[in-house]
Amino acid sequence: xxxxxxxxLLSFFNSPKTAPYVFVAPFIxxxxxxxxxxxxxxxxxSTQQIFGFNDVEYIxxxxxxxxLNPHFxxxxxxxxxxxxxxxxxxxxxxIILAVFLNNPATKGKNFFKSALFMPxxxxxxxxxxxxxYSFGEQPTTLVNTLVGFFGMKPRVWLxxxxxxxxxxxxxxxxxxxxxxxxxxxxxxxxxxQEIYEAAAIDGANAWNxxxxxxxxxxxxxxxxxxxxxxxxxxxxxxxxFAFWQTHTPGxxxxxxxxxxxxxxxxxxxxxxxxxxxxxxxxxxxxxxxIQLAFMGFFKKEGN
Amino acid sequence: xxxxxxxxxxxEQKKPRKKAWTRWAIFLILLIFSVFALIPFYFMLVASFKPxxxxxxxxxxxxxxxxxxxxxxxxxxxxxxxxxxxxxxxNSVLITLLQxxxxxxxxxxxxxxxxxxxxPGRNILFIAVLVVMMVPIEIMMLPLYxxxxxxxxxxxxxxxxxxxxxxxxxxxxxxxxxxxLPRDLLDAGRIDGCSEYxxxxxxxxPLMKPAFGAIIILQAMFSWNNLVWPLxxxxxxxxxxxxxxxxxxxxxxGNNYDLLxxxxxxxxxxxxxxxxxxxxxxxxxxTVGAVKE
Numbered sequence: 336x337x338x339x340x341x342x343x344l345l346s347f348f349n350s351p352k353t354a355p356y357v358f359v360a361p362f363i364x365x366x367x368x369x370x371x372x373x374x375x376x377x378x379x380x381s382t383q384q385i386f387g388f389n390d391v392e393y394i395x396x397x398x399x400x401x402x403l404n405p406h407f408x409x410x411x412x413x414x415x416x417x418x419x420x421x422x423x424x425x426x427x428x429x430i431i432l433a434v435f436l437n438n439p440a441t442k443g444k445n446f447f448k449s450a451l452f453m454p455x456x457x458x459x460x461x462x463x464x465x466x467x468y469s470f471g472e473q474p475t476t477l478v479n480t481l482v483g484f485f486g487m488k489p490r491v492w493l494x495x496x497x498x499x500x501x502x503x504x505x506x507x508x509x510x511x512x513x514x515x516x517x518x519x520x521x522x523x524x525x526x527x528q529e530i531y532e533a534a535a536i537d538g539a540n541a542w543n544x545x546x547x548x549x550x551x552x553x554x555x556x557x558x559x560x561x562x563x564x565x566x567x568x569x570x571x572x573x574x575x576f577a578f579w580q581t582h583t584p585g586x587x588x589x590x591x592x593x594x595x596x597x598x599x600x601x602x603x604x605x606x607x608x609x610x611x612x613x614x615x616x617x618x619x620x621x622x623x624x625i626q627l628a629f630m631g632f633f634k635k636e637g638n
Numbered sequence: 639x640x641x642x643x644x645x646x647x648x649x650e651q652k653k654p655r656k657k658a659w660t661r662w663a664i665f666l667i668l669l670i671f672s673v674f675a676l677i678p679f680y681f682m683l684v685a686s687f688k689p690x691x692x693x694x695x696x697x698x699x700x701x702x703x704x705x706x707x708x709x710x711x712x713x714x715x716x717x718x719x720x721x722x723x724x725x726x727x728x729n730s731v732l733i734t735l736l737q738x739x740x741x742x743x744x745x746x747x748x749x750x751x752x753x754x755x756x757x758p759g760r761n762i763l764f765i766a767v768l769v770v771m772m773v774p775i776e777i778m779m780l781p782l783y784x785x786x787x788x789x790x791x792x793x794x795x796x797x798x799x800x801x802x803x804x805x806x807x808x809x810x811x812x813x814x815x816x817x818x819l820p821r822d823l824l825d826a827g828r829i830d831g832c833s834e835y836x837x838x839x840x841x842x843x844p845l846m847k848p849a850f851g852a853i854i855i856l857q858a859m860f861s862w863n864n865l866v867w868p869l870x871x872x873x874x875x876x877x878x879x880x881x882x883x884x885x886x887x888x889x890x891x892g893n894n895y896d897l898l899x900x901x902x903x904x905x906x907x908x909x910x911x912x913x914x915x916x917x918x919x920x921x922x923x924x925t926v927g928a929v930k931e
Contacts, residue, residue, distance in 0.1 A: 351755070354834035358751025359763055361744040365804040369782065370770055376781035388784060432671060435664045440657070442665060449917055450672035453679065456909045458863035460881040461902045464888065465678045468685075468693060475696040477681065513675065517924050562772075570774035573865045577885065592776045592866075599780050600870060612777040619774060 380609035391606075398610035407611070409586045410594040411618075413500070417590065418568025420504045422561060425515050430557075432512075433519035434549065448520075452513035462510055463577020467493070470502045493578055499587045506574055515560055522556035523549070558630050562623060569619045572596060591615050679906075686711055686903045690895025711900035718897050725876045726883035729795075730862060730905070733879055737799040737861040742853050744804045746846065749812025750838060754824065764813070770806040776866060783870055793873040801867055802860075808853050815849035816842070851919045859909060859920075880905045 347353055381398050383391040432451070436444055454462065469477040470492040479489035492498040526548070534544050572592035579588050581597055589597075591611060599608030685693060687707035715723045752764055782801055783792075791797035819842055827837035843850075865881045872878050878886070884901055887894040913920055 349833045349835070351828075351834060352757070355751050355755035355757040355760070357835075358747050358755070358838075362748040362763065362767070362804045362809060365744075366766055366770065368785075369801050369803075370773065370778065373778035373781035373785070374773075376784070377777065380780060388787070432668065435668055438664065440661050441668070442661075443668075447668045447672050448921075449913075451675050452917075452921065453910070453913070454675050456859065456913055457906050458881045459865055460885045461682075461906055462678070464884070464898060464902050465682055467888070469678075469681075473696055509675065509678065512671070514924060517921050521924075566772065566774060570776045572776060576865070576869075580885070580888070592774075595776065595779070600783075605780055609780055612780065616773065616777050620772070623772065 377609045377612050380606050381613050383606045383609075385605040394606070398607045399614070401607060402610060402614060406586060406589070406594060407591075410589050410591045413586075413588065414569055414571065414590045414592075416500060417503055417507075417571060418565060420500065421507050421511075421568055422564050424504060424508050425511055425564060426557060426560060428508075429512055429515035430519050430550075430553065433516050433523055434545065436516065436520060437523045448513075448516070451516055454510050454512070455514045457510065459506075459510070459573035459577050462506055463574065466502060466506045466509070467578055470498075494584060494587065496587060499578070502578065503574055503588060506577070518556055518560055519553060522553045526552045554630070558627065561626055561630070565622055565626060566619060569615065569622070591618075679910075682899060682903055682906075686899035688899075690898070693895045693899065711896050712904075714896050715900055715904065719894075722875060723883070723897060723901055726878050726880050727904075729877060730880040733795055733798055733868075734858050734861040736795055737802055738854060738857045740799060740803050741805050741808060741857050741861075742850065745808035745853070746812050746843070746850065747838070748804060749809045749814075750816045750842060750846070752809070753813045753816035754819070754821070754842075767806045767809050767813075771810065775801055779867070779870060782867075786871055792871060793877055797871040798868050798879075800871075802864075805857065805860075808857060811853055812846070812849055815846060819845055848922070852922045855912070855916075855919050856924070862909060 348357060382393060382395055384394045384397075385391050435441060436447060441447075471479075472489070472491040472494075473479065474483070474489040476489075478492060483489065490498060492502055530548055531544060534548060539547065570592055571590050575588045575590050575593050581593065581601060592615070595608050595611040595615070598604045598611060684702055684707075687709070688703070689706060689710075692706060752760060752767075778801070786792045786797040786800060789797075791800065823841050823845075824837060827841050832840065863881060864879075865885075868879050869882050872882060875883075875886075880901075884898065884905065887898045887901065
């Protein structure tokens with residue numbers, strides 16, 4: 336009897352109808368526990384004043400109303416301009432370098448590829464330690480020495496808005512340039528060589544070939560990289576943490592996620608922090624949709 | 639191929655001087671950016687041999703000063719603050735091993751299941767994977783924190799790996815890879831009396847080796863360098879991982895700068911060595927998302 340039960344249970348799990356669900360079960364469980372539950376919970380929390388895990392009070396949209404404060408607007412502005420500048424630098428620059436690396440006549444390609452990729456191996460903290468001390472205020476630091484060559488006076492880089500943003504974008508560029516180059520290189524290698532040859536025979540110069548063939552062919556990769564850059568830019572926290580920890584003087588370098596972290600885990604204002612999270616989610620989704628529509632992503636799907 | 643060479647030779651013959659000039663310009667530009675990429679490694683290495691007081695006073699600078707440089711900072715890693723750095727190192731190694739093996743194994747199962755079988759709910763699940771890839775985990779931090787507290791796994795390894803046990807990116811990667819597996823093998827395995835799971839473990843998994851290689855490296859790198867969630871899930875000093883421990887050394891009024899640079903250098907070293915040994919595996923994992931879309 337017992338044996339029979341066991342056998343039938345085995346054959347149940349092993350039937351081609353059940354097996355697929357066993358394979359995907361980990362993701363279903365993970366999705367429910369780590370995404371669906373937290374998402375619903377965050378929405379609920381955002382409508383509450385939370386004093387303790389079991390001591391809450393429903394306050395409707397008050398947390399969202401409280402978002403209309405200068406700290407949040409500053410964080411939104413910092414995050415948006417960080418995302419904007421990282422995209423402005425980390426799309427065109429790696430495309431150009433990838434085209435150079437893809438040129439058969441270029442010498443030392445493998446060395447350049449490895450060298451440019453190396454920064455991606457470091458953690459934000461390690462990279463941050465370097466850039467924090469390079470952008471230090473002493474006249475002898477790396478960046479102050481560098482600007483000294485151009486006759487500029489040393490400055491307190493990390494305590495002023497503009498220079499602080501520059502430091503953040505430089506840190507991000509250092510860590511991600513090589514990764515984006517790899518993305519664009521893989522896109523370039525997928526372009527059939529014959530197109531270039533045909534264009535060259537038709538008398539198209541390098542400039543024309545780049546704008547008429549290379550860029551349009553890279554479009555899917557560009558969409559991908561812009562999408563992950565928006566995602567990474569708007570959820571940025573670690574870079575800011577590496578420079579200023581959680582105490583940012585005058586909110587310099589404070590991003591939306593740093594604000595969320597500060598409110599939720601330093602001030603234990605969890606309800607308000609949840610409202611920040613939900614707002615961030617909407618912003619990321621909205622910007623991604625606009626970006627994808629702008630790039631004609633949905634049109635392509637329709638065809 | 640022959641045609642391609644012929645045509646490039648022809649173009650070269652047309653304007654040889656201009657070609658040589660551009661080639662040098664390209665080389666120079668690539669060299670400048672490579673120096674930008676590599677120079678921080680050099681400076682960190684130099685700074686790690688200098689006394690911490692030097693770092694506070696002058697910041698990171700260009701000077702190599704043999705008279706004040708020594709191995710003292712590296713010795714401090716073992717003895718300073720009761721050897722806390724070794725604890726962080728151990729935690730980072732163990733968490734990376736645990737998280738990588740669990741995440742890679744589970745996401746391989748899921749990706750394979752999504753690619754090979756047709757079953758009701760398959761498309762919805764795949765859409766869920768794609769949507770989850772778009773949602774920043776940072777938004778979920780608050781309830782996840784509450785959950786880990788309630789499950790009593792706060793400040794433990796289990797708590798650190800919880801939000802990453804089935805990473806959607808890895809599922810996506812394995813699915814893309816498994817789509818290319820020969821389906822005839824599935825039927826052949828069934829005829830030979832293999833169970834569905836036997837087919838996965840004995841026949842398909844060996845074929846998925848390249849995918850495993852790429853994902854193991856990406857996951858390990860992610861886990862080794864992960865900051866935001868461990869920062870929340872780990873509380874006590876001796877349970878911290880390297881990035882969090884190191885960042886705690888930067889505390890504005892602390893006196894830990896001797897440890898900081900040597901600690902940072904040693905935390906990067908294993909990954910750099912792995913990278914130098916097997917660069918292809920590092921790079922191949924990145925490109926699947928970009929090309930397949």
